[in-house]
Amino acid sequence: xxxxxxxxxxxxxxxxxxxxxxxxxxxxxxxxxxxxxxxxxxxxxxxxxxxxxxxxxxxxxxxxxxxxxxxxxxxxxxxxxxxxxxxxxxxxxxxxxxxxxxxxxxxxxxxxxxx
Amino acid sequence: xxxxxxxxxxxxxxxxxxxxxxxxxxxxxxxxxxxxxxxxxxxxxxxxxxxxxxxxxxxxxxxxxxxxxxxxxxxxxxxxxxxxxxxxxxxxxxxxxxxxxxxxxxxxxx
Numbered sequence: 001x002x003x004x005x006x007x008x009x010x011x012x013x014x015x016x017x018x019x020x021x022x023x024x025x026x027x028x029x030x031x032x033x034x035x036x037x038x039x040x041x042x043x044x045x046x047x048x049x050x051x052x053x054x055x056x057x058x059x060x061x062x063x064x065x066x067x068x069x070x071x072x073x074x075x076x077x078x079x080x081x082x083x084x085x086x087x088x089x090x091x092x093x094x095x096x097x098x099x100x101x102x103x104x105x106x107x108x109x110x111x112x113x114x115x
Numbered sequence: 116x117x118x119x120x121x122x123x124x125x126x127x128x129x130x131x132x133x134x135x136x137x138x139x140x141x142x143x144x145x146x147x148x149x150x151x152x153x154x155x156x157x158x159x160x161x162x163x164x165x166x167x168x169x170x171x172x173x174x175x176x177x178x179x180x181x182x183x184x185x186x187x188x189x190x191x192x193x194x195x196x197x198x199x200x201x202x203x204x205x206x207x208x209x210x211x212x213x214x215x216x217x218x219x220x221x222x223x224x225x
Contacts (some may be wrong), residue, residue, distance in 0.1 A: 004157070033213070034192040043158070043203060056212045090157050098213040101146025101165050106157030 004093050004107035013114045018079040021110045025072050025093030029105075031055075032074040033098050034066060037088040037109070046089075048099055049074055074102065078112075086114045117204055118142070128194060129224050136219045138204035145208050147180055147187045152201040152218075175212035192220045194223045 005024040013019050025032050033048040033056075045058040049068035066076040072093075076086055088111055094104040122137045138147070146165045150158035162171050164180035164187065171178045175198075177190040191198055204216045 035215075042217040043205075045212045045214070048212065058212060092157070099207050100213055101148065101163045101207060103160055103163065104213070106159070108155065108157050 004091055004105050006089075006091050006107035006110050008110060009108065010111045010113075013081050015081055015083060015114055017081050018077060019081060019112060020075055020077045021089055021091075021094075023074045023076075023091030023092075023107060024107055025074070025091075029093035029095055030072055031094045031097040031104075031106065032068055032072065033092045033094075034074070035090040036060070037090055038086075043090070045098075046076065048098055055097065075098065081114045083114050084092060086110060088112075099112050119204055119214055119216035121202075121204055121219050123219060124217060125220050125222075127222040127224065130195055131193055134191050134194055134221070136191075136202055137186070138188070138206075138216050138222070140206065142206075143164065143184050143208065144206035145184070147184070148213075149178055149187070149189055149205045150203040150205065152203060153199075158201075158203055165185045187192060191221075194221075196223045196225050199223050 007022045031050045032044045034046040037043045047066050048056040052068045068074045088109045090109045092104040092106045094102050096102050117218045119140050149161045152158040162178045167182045167184045169180045175192045179188050202219045205213050207213050
């Protein structure tokens with residue numbers, strides 16, 4: 001079956017702009033979680049959605065937001081982009097969520113460069 | 116805040132050698148996972164350990180969960196160039212968010 005699909009794969013934005021990233025989970029998966037990966041900070045949890053409700057949230061400013069639609073597809077938005085937002089943004093999906101050692105499946109990520 | 120520290124951060128060895136990567140925390144985790152990430156791709160789950168003292172083997176890879184569920188190790192026997200990648204440990208406590216270590220970048224030289 002198809003894996004987790006993230007779009008776009010690569011994008012360049014200017015400081016102050018906003019960006020929306022999209023994630024289509026594996027069919028049947030109701031949980032979608034988002035992560036930011038940078039060389040300095042590693043892989044950090046942004047938030048998790050399950051059945052359209054935000055279930056967990058990481059320690060990121062309010063400029064980072066997300067949502068999940070009824071078909072489990074998810075989007076994350078970053079407003080007022082800063083240079084430090086340049087990163088690989090990864091989406092992962094699972095049947096029941098990221099807790100309890102459940103298996104999660106990552107997409108290939110969206111590379112965001114802020115200039 | 117739960118933190119996971121991985122060591123070493125970088126490791127470069129010759130094909131055929133053995134190696135061990137460590138993942139340590141002061142916090143207790145109900146489960147711990149190991150992932151491998153290759154350039155341009157997302158992390159791929161290798162194993163999940165949930166019981167203190169648990170040992171799991173995946174071909175030449177051996178994973179161990181500490182008795183107190185605060186640490187884990189990944190041992191690779193007779194490393195091959197195909198083992199090259201970024202190895203990440205990640206832990207969770209119950210329904211809480213997944214916490215990742217900084218990763219170990221492993222290079223196996225032919």
